[in-house]
Amino acid sequence: MSHADRLPDLNLLRLFVALMEERHVTRAGERLFLSQPAASGGLKRLREQFHDVLLVREGQELRPTPRAEELYATLAPLLGQMMDAIAVSTPFDPATDHRTFVLGCSDAIAFAVLPPLLERFRQSAPGCSLSVRMGDQHSLPAMLAAGEIDTALGYLGNELPANARMKVLRHSSWVVLRDPATGPVTTLDAYCARPHALISVRGNLEGNVDALLRQEGRERRVVLGLSSFFLLAAALPGTQMIATVPDFVGERLASRAGLVVEKPPVTPSLTPNALAWNASRDRDPAERWFRQGVTAAMENAMTVARL
Structure with missing residues (x-):
């Protein structure tokens, strides 16, 4: 048997990197579209290949051994370069x-960015489609880790997730x-005397504003x-209620529902x-084109909010 025959295949190495970054068999499998039994079987083969347990269960997560840390430091950059090379060689023509x-994204973000983003699709990528999944700061990271978005x-x-890249666009x-x-x-x-409407994906009737009011010894209802x-847009018109919302969605809601915008x-x-x-x-041409479009749409939303 040659030395090359003893090397683990590429899919096993990708699983190893996913396991090191997720520290969880199920999440690593989801990231690579593998079932939990398939991911567990892959981990078993990796242990046999490298003659090391590699990852040890510690509570709800996996703790890497020194040998696993050493392998990851070498393999992760190499696999990243390989995937970049494959991505760069894959052409993308939006037309x-x-x-x-x-x-x-949240529905507030969708409300603000969809018009300019859809126009970009219409003009530059008429054959492409856009699917929007609603989420918040609790669910979106998990959706990203699972490859759902x-x-x-x-x-x-x-x-x-550990394998995510992030760029802050605007505050x-x-x-x-x-x-x-x-x-x-x-x-x-006047603010505390008025009845309030609150947006809460999880059903809580308390937000960031309430903590600030408590610092002032005040509260709202x-x-x-x-x-x-x-x-x-349907709840506020004709009522005494007010709502405190992000600026980029406030301007659009106000223009559509005939509401007034004020600083709180x-x-x-x-x-x-x-x-x-x-x-x-990171370097996939299609994904880069999409991220550029999303970034431009968010910039547009923030510009409208500042006008």
Whole structure:
């Protein structure tokens, strides 16, 4: 048997890198579209190939051995270069391609970026399709790790998978929306006296604003919790309710629903809106084209918010 015959195949090496980065058999398998038994079988073959246990279970995760750390330091860059070379050699012409791109984001982000992004598709990639998956800072990182989305956009928190790349695009501020027939809410007293609508994907009736108000010894009354920013256009007109929303969605909702936009008397911290993607697709021409389009659409949304 030659030395080459004893080398593990490329798919096993990719599994090893995924296991090292995910520290979890199921997540590593999902990343490579493998079932849990297939990923476990691959780990067994890797252990036999390298004569080392490689990863040891510790609680809910896997802890790498020194030998595994040594192998990863050598293999991960080499595999990355190999995948980059394959990606670069794969041509992409948006004018003739027919692939589907998958974007994960909140409905607020979708509301702001879809118009310019769809126009880019219409003009430059008429044969391509866009699929949008709704999520938040809790679910989007998991969707990215599982390969359910190509790109995540928005506030992504601190739980991105180890193999993710991230770029902060802009920081968004906050505005208040109200019916024009109601009075302004530029003072803290007026703001706290009004009933509030709150957007909460998970159903909580408390947000960042409430923590700030408590620091001032104040509180507000949230009378309506909604799972979607789109519903504010139907809920606020003709009522005394107000809603505190990101600036880039506030301007669009106001113009569509005939609402007034004001600066809030409390100032939640600026929210970083970031773009994240799988590092293995860093140089893929199609994915780079898509990320450029998403970035331009977000820039457009933020520009409108500042006008």
